[in-house]
Amino acid sequence: MSVQITVNGTDHEVDLDPQTPLLWAIRDALGLKGTKFGCGVGSCGACTVEVDGMALRSCAIATGDVAGMAITTIEGMPQGGGLHPIQQAWIDEQVPQCGYCQPGMIMAVSAMLKETPEPSDAQISEQITNVCRCGTYPRIRKAIHRAAKAMSA
Amino acid sequence: MSAVKTDRRRFLAGAGLALAVMAGGRVAHASTSAAGSGKLSAYIEVQPDGRIAITTPAAEMGQGIASSLPKIIAEEMDADWSQVTIRLSGADKAFANSFGRQRSANSDGVTSYFEPLRKVGATARQMLVAAAAARFGVPVEQVDVAKSVLTDRASGRTLAFADVAADAAKLPVPDEVKLKAFSDFTLLGKDTPRKDIPPKVTGEAVYGMDVVLPGMLYAAIAHVPVAGGTLKSLDADAALAKPGVRKVVALDEAVAVVADTYWQAQQAVDAVTMDFEADVRLGTEAIRDKLRKGLDGEGKILPFPTGMEGREFIMGLSDAEFEEAFANAPRTMSADYEVPYLAHATMEPICATAQVDASACTIWAPMQSADTIPPEIGELLGLAPEKVTLHRTYLGGGFGRKNERDFVREAVLIARDVPGVPVMLVWSREQDMRHDYYRPACMVRTRAALSDDGAILAMHSRIAAQPLTVPSPYRLPQFGDGSIVGGLIPQVYAMEGRRMDTAEIDLPIRAGYWRSVSMSQNGFFAESAIDDIARELGRDPLEYRIALAKDDARSVSVLKRVGEMAGWDTPLDAGRGRGVALLEGWNTRCAQVVEASVTDGFVKVERVFCAFDCGLALEPDNVKAQVEGGIIFGLSAALFGQIEFVDGVVQESSFADYPVVSMASTPEITVDLIHSDAGVGGVGEAGVPPVAPALASAIFAATGTPVRRLPIIKSGFEVAV
CATH class of the missing domain: 3.30.365.10 (Aldehyde oxidase/xanthine dehydrogenase, molybdopterin binding domain)
Incomplete structure (x- = not known):
């Protein structure tokens, strides 16, 4: 069995059961390890990717269900050879500690900023529900505001 | 040329x-x-x-x-x-x-x-x-x-x-x-x-889960569900028929399936049926009952030194001396406190990769430990320690869990069955949550003899819990486990007499080190007792602490600073309260004030202030980040962290039922560093302990209801994740 998926602008024919969660297609079939396995049940967000511009938890969606849709992972974030403004804001605010949740955070924020380019604190609290065990939330909040400013400039 | x-x-x-x-x-x-x-x-x-x-x-x-x-x-x-x-x-x-x-x-x-x-x-x-x-x-x-x-x-x-x-x-x-x-x-x-x-914002950082080796296979695992149980037999026919499956490996307490991909391995291990035996199958209430009996003096009571003088242990008051002081004191305080089992719940679930053949073993894993691995794994495999090589990756969180070697032992035993082939063992989140080395549940009874002017004439604290470390070589057999009892009565507060002991409880549950170890519970127990004493005396919690800690200038300085930061003396609206707590440890002082609001029993942590003195902060901004994170880590436990058992089986299985603080429940946090000439102090753990007692104190200030049991949802309050 195989599924056609489009990841970071490239089409791939992956040989796997279409019921395989998208996370494992990305990580093990395509070898893109930036998208993380955190819980497997959609409760933590470490595996968040963008699918047609929406944040989706890739551990909880079948690969076959996103065939043909535009999937973006953390590896697809840099723009024109440089870091994406969200990634730069993450460095400027020194957000990551262990860093394991941060690719998923960045992808969730990327999708949020597409819909809500200048989010309020309340909107950030409501929309960013990914888990970080190191407790980087205060810095994530600052970095989101910084990235939003940079992207609207 | x-x-x-x-x-x-x-x-x-x-x-x-x-x-x-x-x-x-x-x-x-x-x-x-x-x-x-x-x-x-x-x-x-x-x-x-x-x-x-x-x-x-x-x-x-x-x-x-x-x-x-x-x-x-x-x-x-x-x-x-x-x-x-x-x-x-x-x-x-x-x-x-x-x-x-x-x-x-x-x-x-x-x-x-x-x-x-x-x-x-x-x-x-x-x-x-x-x-x-x-x-x-x-x-x-x-x-x-x-x-x-x-x-x-x-x-x-x-x-x-x-x-x-x-x-x-x-x-x-x-x-x-x-x-x-x-x-x-x-x-x-x-x-x-x-x-x-x-590399952590580009996705390039290599964690344990991201190791890639030529020809590698993946293993998924299912442990015997009951704590302390062992595998008797298994039926793997259905698993072996699944696509990609290479091997089923039976271990003492688990079964693993090796397959071409992790997902195939996980699907297959879910299809294995296990038969196991377990002598004891306790539930949370039965465990609490054992702890309570321990406080009452049933079972093994071990004393713990209150200090050292040269190479001599100071044991403090005898039982008789304490009882006499307590009986004759003009005022007394007596209270029981309790905390539950806690999981580490690192973001990166447990994983390790091993390649084993007859002459050597190579391990790639996200480990806190290092030096113990070659000798331990060498002994397990019958290899000299120098034949065991450990490569450490970035860790997706540790908090004490990745200091344990259980999953490395599993990975090498599984890999031994496919000689020469690297095998990555990945635990599902459910396995991670249900087979942790938990911060143990503890109960404490503290009694204090007080003078009318606020002096602590004598304090006795007993902690009931299962030990973390076995005697020899890690602890002296005549004393309780320092990893449980250490810091139960703080050294920085002036007291005329102290006595500490432990009621050691035997339980078949794996217990281990959890960020801030004994202080994860004793910070709550000790500082809550100081608050209860201040209440008995009618003293302000901050002023009373400053008075008790007068001989430790660094403690006084962080307490005074955090009081200023929080505006301690400015009145709050009804339904709001502030609480304060101090931590001394790792050559560091950390004082925190929590401001919380309580509406119809619903608690919201509004703001946390922290004054922190670790001597010279090598990286000031990173020290602040660690303290912010420590506060949030401690808050997750204080608000809703708990692992519960039914018939020996852990009930929690993911972040859905083991909630942690989220973006929405993160309070405003302000950290101030105080530079002192105390050399360098520890940072990672020192921010964790004060937040729970400061929160409990703030809830009391807001409501008049004491919180002596964590998480606070077990003390009759509600919180939002």
């Missing part, structure tokens, strides 16, 4: 100046062949292009140690920090800390490596200076060093570190080196961006 010259230059410079610390703290040349072959047995490698690779001997689990330890070397070396690249370490005797260990625990990364690494850096500097002086033909006193450049003060001639690294490598290692005064530091104490952060 030029090609040969280039090769020779690369070899020499690549072999370069490579230094290690030997047992006993002596700095020595590292094996040049090791350095040349890329084996990381040296701390420093000066490379031909001017880059300086520095290895962090500690595990990077989020603390920023991959940056801050190399920075200690770079400081004494006068290296250009922008040219430094960092390397992670495996298990290597060259990377032992000041007490001969290599593992990351107990917040001692900086404190236990500070002196050895300063010495390594200063040694490198001195050898580079000697090599440059010879090249210049001037005395060493005439050579200045700054940012990797050596300058002949008289002529103004300069050489780069890379120019003389090969010469320096041939020099004898000096026996004595001069270390800088703290006031001469140009890097330490100043903020420099963490070098591990860029």
Whole structure:
């Protein structure tokens, strides 16, 4: 069995059961390890990717269900050879500690900023529900505001 | 000809100046062949292009140690920090800390490596200076060093570190080196961006789960569900029929399936049926009942020293002395406190990769531990320790869980069944949550004899819990387990008499170290008792603490500062309250004020203020980040953290039923650092303990209801995730 998926602008024919969660297609079939396995049940967000511009938890969606849709992972974030403004804001605010949740955070924020380019604190609290065990939330909040400013400039 | 010259230059410079610390703290040349072959047995490698690779001997689990330890070397070396690249370490005797260990625990990364690494850096500097002086033909006193450049003060001639690294490598290692005064530091104490952060925002950082090896297979595992149970038999026919499955491996307490991909392995292991035996199947209430009986004196009661004088333990008051003081005191306080089992719940679930054949074993894993792995795994496999190689990756969180080696043992036993093939073992989140080494549930009874003027005449605290460490070699058999009882009665508060003991409870549950270890519970127990005493005396919690801690200037200073930060004396609206707590430990002082609101029993943590003194903060901004994170980690436990058992089976299985603080429930946090001349203190754990007692105190201030049991949802309050 195989599924056609489009990841970071490239089409791939992956040989796997279409019921395989998208996370494992990305990580093990395509070898893109930036998208993380955190819980497997959609409760933590470490595996968040963008699918047609929406944040989706890739551990909880079948690969076959996103065939043909535009999937973006953390590896697809840099723009024109440089870091994406969200990634730069993450460095400027020194957000990551262990860093394991941060690719998923960045992808969730990327999708949020597409819909809500200048989010309020309340909107950030409501929309960013990914888990970080190191407790980087205060810095994530600052970095989101910084990235939003940079992207609207 | 030029090609040969280039090769020779690369070899020499690549072999370069490579230094290690030997047992006993002596700095020595590292094996040049090791350095040349890329084996990381040296701390420093000066490379031909001017880059300086520095290895962090500690595990990077989020603390920023991959940056801050190399920075200690770079400081004494006068290296250009922008040219430094960092390397992670495996298990290597060259990377032992000041007490001969290599593992990351107990917040001692900086404190236990500070002196050895300063010495390594200063040694490198001195050898580079000697090599440059010879090249210049001037005395060493005439050579200045700054940012990797050596300058002949008289002529103004300069050489780069890379120019003389090969010469320096041939020099004898000096026996004595001069270390800088703290006031001469140009890097330490100043903020420099963490070098591990860029790869963590691009997804390039390699965690345990991200190891890729040619021909590797994946394993998924299912443990016997009941704590303490063992596997009797299994039916794997359905699993073996699944696609991609290579092998089913039965272990003592689990079954694993090896397959081409992790997902195939997980699907297959879910299809295995296990038969197991378990003698004891306890539920949470039965466990609580045992702890309560322990407090009442049933079972094994072990005393614990209240201090040391020279090499003698001070045992404090006898039972009779305490009872007499208590009976005759004008005022007394008596209260019981309780905390539950807690999981570590690292973001990266447990994983480890191993490749095993008859003669060697190689491990790639996200480990806090290092030095114990070669001997333990060697013994398990019948190999000499030097035949076991550990490569450590970045850790997706540790918090104590990845100091345990259970999953490494599993990975090598599974990999042994497919000789020569690397196998990555990945635990599902459910396995991770249900087969942790939990911070144990504890109950405490504290009684205090008080004078009318507020003096604590005598305090007795008993803690009932299962131990974390077994006697010998890790603890003295006549005393309770310091990992449980340590810090139960704080040293910084003046008291005329103390007595501590433990009621040691036998339970078949795996217990282990959890960020801040004994202080994770004792911070709550001790500071809650101080609050209960202040209430009995009608004293203000902050003012009373300052009075009790008067002999410890650092404690007084963090308490006063946090009071100012929080506006302690300004009134709050009805339904709001403030609470305060202090932590002394790891040569650090941490005071926190929590401001909380309570509406119809619904608690919201509004703001947290923290004053923090770890002596010299090597990376001030990162210290703040660690403290912010510590507060949030402690808050998750205080609000809703609990592992519960039914018939011996852990009920929680993911973040859906083991909630942790989220973006929405994160309060506003303000951290102020207070610089003191106390050397360097531990950071990673010190921010965790005060938040729970400060929150409990704030809830009391808002409602008049004491909170003596955590999480607070077990004390009759509600919270939102």
